[in-house]
Amino acid sequence: MLPKFSHIRPTSIREALAVLEEKDGLIHAGGSDLIGCLRDGVFTTDTLVSLGSIPELSGITASADGGIKIGAMTTISEIADNEAIGSGYTALADAAKVVASPQLRNQGTIAGNLCQKPRCWYYRGDFDCLRKGGEICYAYSGENQYHCIFGGDMCYIVHPSDTAPALAAHGAICRVSSPSASRSVAVEKLHVSPSVDPQREVVLEDDEIITEILVPKPPSGLRSSYRKIRARASWDFALAGVALALVFDDDTVTSARVFLSGAAPIPWRAKGVEKVITGTKLEAATIEDAALAAVTGAEPLAENGYKIELFRGLMAEQLEAIRG
Ligand SMILES: Cc1cc2nc3c(=O)[nH]c(=O)nc-3n(C[C@H](O)[C@H](O)[C@H](O)COP(=O)(O)OP(=O)(O)OC[C@H]3O[C@@H](n4cnc5c(N)ncnc54)[C@H](O)[C@@H]3O)c2cc1C
Numbered sequence: 517m518l519p520k521f522s523h524i525r526p527t528s529i530r531e532a533l534a535v536l537e538e539k540d541g542l543i544h545a546g547g548s549d550l551i552g553c554l555r556d557g558v559f560t561t562d563t564l565v566s567l568g569s570i571p572e573l574s575g576i577t578a579s580a581d582g583g584i585k586i587g588a589m590t591t592i593s594e595i596a597d598n599e600a601i602g603s604g605y606t607a608l609a610d611a612a613k614v615v616a617s618p619q620l621r622n623q624g625t626i627a628g629n630l631c632q633k634p635r636c637w638y639y640r641g642d643f644d645c646l647r648k649g650g651e652i653c654y655a656y657s658g659e660n661q662y663h664c665i666f667g668g669d670m671c672y673i674v675h676p677s678d679t680a681p682a683l684a685a686h687g688a689i690c691r692v693s694s695p696s697a698s699r700s701v702a703v704e705k706l707h708v709s710p711s712v713d714p715q716r717e718v719v720l721e722d723d724e725i726i727t728e729i730l731v732p733k734p735p736s737g738l739r740s741s742y743r744k745i746r747a748r749a750s751w752d753f754a755l756a757g758v759a760l761a762l763v764f765d766d767d768t769v770t771s772a773r774v775f776l777s778g779a780a781p782i783p784w785r786a787k788g789v790e791k792v793i794t795g796t797k798l799e800a801a802t803i804e805d806a807a808l809a810a811v812t813g814a815e816p817l818a819e820n821g822y823k824i825e826l827f828r829g830l831m832a833e834q835l836e837a838i839r840g
């Protein structure tokens with residue numbers, strides 16, 4: 517059952533920030549994740565501050581540097597259908613198309629997708645686990661087939677967003693406003709590792725709003741992609757996902773940004789893969805080495821060892837596909 521809360525609908529960013537400064541409220545975008553968490557008692561609040569009546573937060577426009585600006589309240593469907601994103605930022609378009617179901621893509625926003633809460637069933641259920649302020653992680657010695665193989669420390673979630681690894685691969689930056697200042701946070705630095713703080717998902721303060729996401733101009737020779745493997749063919753979160761943004765000069769990879777989803781509590785940068793493939797023509801032997809590098813250092817839990825082969829195979833297939 518939903519708890520009682522007041523619902524405030526400011527009509528400008530300034531007004532929303534003033535409300536957040538005055539009250540201990542939560543930001544409400546599409547509500548597709550937030551309302552479920554409130555209904556299931558994962559956390560509670562006295563006040564929701566809706567961003568739904570602030571037109572300046574929506575839409576996709578060209579930015580001065582030749583890149584694009586995506587308003588925080590832009591829906592995932594708008595991103596999936598946008599022509600400029602489809603032609604210049606394939607990884608992001610691919611990711612947006614595989615988020616949840618059509619209904620959820622129409623409701624969910626890009627900032628909400630980046631800031632969504634983990635799907636760990638203990639966290640979502642009736643367990644007072646470490647992330648909810650309790651003493652222990654129930655997943656560590658419990659049901660952990662969907663949990664992380666990298667970056668686990670006290671808490672073993674995987675970050676659920678498909679768009680976060682794609683945006684990180686494209687080098688995107690969030691513009692963030694608080695009542696006193698504005699700042700930029702690279703999507704790559706937005707999420708918090710459990711080793712830093714197992715109770716926070718993002719580096720944002722409670723009174724900070726993501727206002728827009730800036731994705732830089734695609735470099736000449738960019739080829740990018742995102743693909744995830746899921747348990748059910750229809751809609752589901754990633755068991756394993758790979759976002760690639762590789763810059764080619766003819767057949768040679770001159771730079772690479774590679775992020776994994778379904779692997780770690782944050783979008784996981786696969787630096788080992790980047791190192792193996794940069795300066796190569798993605799020959800068969802290089803791809804084999806890169807696939808191995810993708811899983812080197814992984815620390816699977818009792819029930820998720822299958823992810824090693826999944827990531828290895830997926831990385832190899834994605835590199836072969838992008839080589840063409
Ligand atoms: C059944 C189901 C399946 C799903 N499958 C997938 C999937 O396959 N892949 C995937 O990526 N996602 C998936 N999702 C998650 C879904 O995409 C997110 O729920 C959605 O994107 C969140 O957007 P929203 O606008 O509804 O956010 P809300 O639910 O309104 O908010 C989510 C969080 O973000 C915060 N927030 C929202 N906007 C801002 C802002 N501008 N600044 C700061 N904080 C903000 C809120 O305070 C809240 O903590 C699924 C969700 C469901 C319910």
Ligand code: SF4
Pocket residue numbers: 634636637638639645646647648652653654655656663670671672673
């Ligand atoms: S993995 Fe994290 S969210 Fe899940 S039970 Fe453990 S501490 Fe809680």
